[in-house]
Amino acid sequence: MYIGIDVGGTNLKAGLVDEAGAILAVERTPLGTFRGPEPFAKTLAELAKAVLRKGGAEPGDIAYVGMGIPGAVEGENIVYTCNIPMRDVPLGELFRHHLDLPVLLGNDADCAAVGEWSRGAGRGTRNFAVITLGTGVGGGFILNGRLYAGGGMVGEVGHMVIQRGGMPCNCGRRGCWEAYASATALARQTQEAMAAHPESLLHTVARELGGVEGRTAFLAAERGDAAALEVCRNYVEYLAVGVTNLVNILQPEVLAVGGGVAGAPDALLMRPLRHMVEAECYPRHANKLPRILRAELGNDAGIIGAALLGNVI
């Protein structure tokens, strides 16, 4: 058995996971105020002990603890995390002061890719990509049947420029895919449409939700609103540009789309996306269309992938 821990920006989630990738027990704890690497490692160890207790397991049953980290990692060490202030932290060593088990670290998007590849949309493939549409646009790759993690900063697919000189991005570039295809970008596009169309149902939906979110446009479009339908169409077109780029560069057998936005109705998101990618991608010349699928595991992908890291690195 393994323990998989998903280190999020606000919550830490641990799962007790069996060899086949099934989750046997889950525990959660808030990240809370970050007080430094040592208390952080202690919190992780306590969470691991809690999930062991909940699952009725002992440390001796566990091959290793896998952790998905929002940043760059190398072996047992954190190189750099973006939202939690850490740099060059020997997390494995600090963790073992409290719980003596081997530790494997992976980038969180990589863990999601491993999870989806092992138990979700990427099952049975040799070359697989997953993109996550959330605050930003992340990516992870299984290539030649192994996790491709490079030097720990791989898969920053959101920071691929698709519109040279376009929208400014937090990363310092202009025209990044993330500035058009993230949930954040979709909410911005929705707000722009609302300003231009005071008559649109978008206003009603936003009131019902208590604000504008990624799903606002999809909900109004489902009710037939013209302005919302246009927001959705344009958004999917932005999405298709980057997905087609990735297909042309890496030719995965399956590219899975995850994150909050992926919950949108098929007719408005996945179906037109698939259609656009198939019409433009280069492998169509050899009749080798990729399968563009919705990610299957939702938030569990991170825990499962972290737990199964040892199979793919």
Place this chain on the structure above:
Amino acid sequence: MYIGIDVGGTNLKAGLVDEAGAILAVERTPLGTFRGPEPFAKTLAELAKAVLRKGGAEPGDIAYVGMGIPGAVEGENIVYTCNIPMRDVPLGELFRHHLDLPVLLGNDADCAAVGEWSRGAGRGTRNFAVITLGTGVGGGFILNGRLYAGGGMVGEVGHMVIQRGGMPCNCGRRGCWEAYASATALARQTQEAMAAHPESLLHTVARELGGVEGRTAFLAAERGDAAALEVCRNYVEYLAVGVTNLVNILQPEVLAVGGGVAGAPDALLMRPLRHMVEAECYPRHANKLPRILRAELGNDAGIIGAALLGNVI
């Protein structure tokens, strides 16, 4: 020893290559008019025999014949070639009717990547990318220390859109990197500058060369011509957008730039390119800058890489 064959659009080149990747003998023959897969396989076998004779070797000295094919391949078979009209051709089998040796096929850009990784700019790396600036923009990847060839259509980096809605591309998309960063695009950009600047030295250089080529702008820029300098600056900026995209997606330790354009003076091409990529790429956040290098092997990369295919697949 191995035989490596580089199948170009106009010439076939074969090399006798030792275990370390050194070329011991070379033979060439024109592709001529394509008369079908069987005569093509016979020509390849005769070329292989010729290079054996030239190198004083016997078929028994050869572990396999590696071939770099301008198209998609699978095992010993050609799936599809773009410029030579073949589809689903069992090339290895046809070849062995004339010379009984094992055959390994690779995509030509992939072979160039293997060559540069084995003996050129990518030596000693685990994750390496090469791009080739020629008629189009091609790419090949060594990831996790192995060739990443996917389903045979990998590395179509030229067909990554960097300018949504931009220049039409032969592939059917708009705004492909190739339409801005290939030698063909550079010649077009040069012609546009010539039309706008009748006083420019570009006209003189073009007359000297007997036409506008990729190097025209670099030659005039070296002589201090303002219009040419602007063409070069803009071209390098286009180049940097795609290179930075690839760095953000794949984080290679080294990205090598090959093809005719790569022969331009360092001060006008590689130095500003490096500067732009380092200023914008995502791994800079973790102080992990890729090395952006000129490819080293020129036209030999294809032969060497084809010969060493067996080490990386």
